Structures are given as structure tokens and as C-alpha cells.
Amino acid sequence: MSLQERDKKHLWHPLTQHKLHPNHLAIVKANGALLFDEKGNEYIDGISSWYTCMYGHCNEFITNKIKAQLSELDFTIFSGFTHKPAIEMSEALMEILPQNQQKIFFSDNGSTSVDVAIKMSLQYHFNQGNKQTKIVALEGGFHGDTFGAMSVSGLSVYNGPFEEFFIDVARIPVPNKDNFEDVKKQFLALLKVGNVASFIFEPLVQGASAMFMYEAKYLDELIAIANENHVLTIADEVMTGFGKTGKNFASDYLINKPDIICLSKSLTGGIAPMALTTCTQKVYDAFYADDISKGLFHGHTYSANPLACTAALASMELLKSDEIQKNIKRITNSHQEFDSKIKNHSKVGATRQLGIIYALELNIKMERYGNLRDKLFNHFMENGVFLRPLGNTIYILAPFVITDEQLEKVYKTIEEALEIL
Ligand SMILES: *Cc1c(COP(=O)(O)O)cnc(C)c1O
16 A cells, blocks of 8 residues: 555644545655655655755755764753753854844744743733733734634634634734835724733745735834834744845844744754744843742743754754855845746736745636646646645745756746646
């Protein structure tokens, strides 16, 4: 029996209605930008397996460091204990994070890093006796699937059964040049009530909203307003972090830096699940007290797993290398060239790009979206390219190590897709 058949017996896949989508492609090997299935077909991983494996699958620099770590220290509890991989990782991260960040808290995935950020911001005010319990978020955001993260995400049909259990959240539109005065007014009106604890956003790119992009200057102004009103700001950089936007972090495009930053996905180069919530000294100090109950009593068993810390440290070394920085520029330029070629095509609506993130919105009527997605997806896979269109948008977020040849193949497959629609 094939792996695909055996899979069906016990496995329940994420974000899947199994009755409609019973088949799951069995991947047996991955290398660089390529995935290989059980029949021997190969696919270019055009979305870096959900924005994780930016240095390529099975990157030897990272895997060799993990192998060495594995014979030294596998795992040890991180409450009351510490270890070198966590310390070295923290030192390396501080070198590249926005200057105002000082402290790092561990968890296991993007959603938990957001839940920790939310709890940090709520308890920050609680510890100071402030009644600030509401969170402001951007419409159409995505922050994960645990209860806190789900609550601050945009409303979606998938969250229907849980909505009545959400924490107290208000949403404002994503700012642009036409609505900014109005968004500012809505934001100020919410803050004037005096009960807002924090403002959470995906800086500059909303990944799950089909790579929807907005300008740094508007976010900068909203952060300034939050600062003036003693409201903490949380940048969810789970998707945007570690070089994808052309800078180390999307927050590097901002003048006003967030108080709290969430990181995961490519943090470990896609090799091990780990997430971080980082914060300023000011946030940390609100928890630092003789009173034990003022501490942050949140803890995941596998916090600061040494193997994951080692993968993160190696990934950051790669990110800083000339080779990866050159690749980021190469892919960025390549996308720009492709964009100038394709953007005037009659079936292309808007296109957008930041760094190596490129999205192309099709000019196709609404009622065909569902079919459109499947038709596009199947076309890409038949041609050996794994892309995951969102609604009517095709986007590319390939590993930094994708070759020019592979990139050309991705572009060509997209161009051909426009002809079969
Ligand atoms: C993927 C993602 C999350 C959730 O991360 P998980 O590891 O899937 O829990 C949170 N925020 C953003 C911006 C994401 O892209």
C-alpha cells in the first residue's frame, strides 16, 4: 500500500475537510528548494513549506550543527536550569533584533508566541493596577489557531464555533492613503475609553490575507499614538521575520519600534518547532518584583529545546552570511523583472512585492474562486511547482537558496497558468 493510502487510516490533517480532500501527497525526501514524492516526482517548494525552510530543506550547515548538539545535550527542563544553546541563540538574536528588544521568552509555535504576547500585555497592565483588558487588532490579520491568537485574528468562517469564547478584541481597518484619517479616528476613539491593553499587527505584510501589504508610515503613526496612550504594541513577525522582506525584520522599516515581537516559522530554518516572544526592558520590569504572583506564569515543557536553539543559531549565522544576503537581493531583483513583464497582462489585477515576497492578484470574477484555486493548484503541481494560491492570488515565497533556473520555472508555470484560465 502506498503511503498516501496508509495515511488515510489514522491521520487527521491541519486545515482540512477530509471528505472533500482525502488525498495527501507523500513526500519522502527534500533538498534545497526541492520536494520529492513517493512516486519519484519532484516539486519546487515555492512557499518554503509555509515560510519555514528559507535556507533550503535539509541544509547541511544546520543539520550538522544539530547532529553535534544531539550528542552533547538533548533536552533539559528550562525552569530553574539554563544551557549554552539558549544563551548563544539569545546573544545572536539580540544582535539583529530592533535595538529596543531586551528579553526573550520561549514557546513552541507561532500561535503560542502570540498567546504569550497577549498575556504579557494584559498582565503588564494588571501588575500596575490598570484596568486595560481590550486588544486592538487589524482587520484581516492572521495570528494563529489557539484561543488568544484566534481571537485577535480577522473574523473567518472557520472560527464560527468559537467566537463566543474570544477575548475582548476590537478591529480597525488596515491603513492606506485613502482611509488613514478615518482609521486614525477609529483607533483614537478606542484608545480614549482607556481600557486598551495592546495593539497587535502583522507589520507591513498580512501573510494569510494573500500577502496583503501596507505602508510603514501609517503603522508608524499608529504605534506613536499607542505609545502616547500607554498601549503596548505587538508586532507579529512570525511570517515576516528573518530576511524575507529584504530587511531582517519588517519592524526594521519602522521608525517606532514595537514593545513586543513574535517570532517562529523560519526561526529554526524550518527544522524544529520553536517560537519566541521578545520584549523591551520596560515590559519585563513590570513583572520583576518581590511578589511572586507578578511573574509571568506561563511555561511550555519543551521551552528552549537545545536542538531547536542550535537550529536557530545556525539559521541566523546563515542569514547574516554574504551568500544568503546576495541571494535575497538576487531574488528581489528577479521578482521585479518578472513583475514588470507580467503586471500588464489582461488577467493580472494588482501585484505586490516586498523583498522576496511576491504576490499577483488575478483579474477574475468572484464566483469562480473555489474552482480557480483548485485549477491553479493542479496546474502548478502537474508542472512540478508547489504554490498555494489564496483566493484569487498567487504568491511566491521561495527559499533563499532557490536557483535562477528553478525561479524561471516558477515564473513560466505562472505565465502558463494565465493562459489556461
Ligand atoms: C503562521 C502564523 C502564525 C501561527 O503560527 P503557527 O506556528 O502556525 O501556530 C501566527 N502569526 C502569523 C503572522 C503567521 O503567519
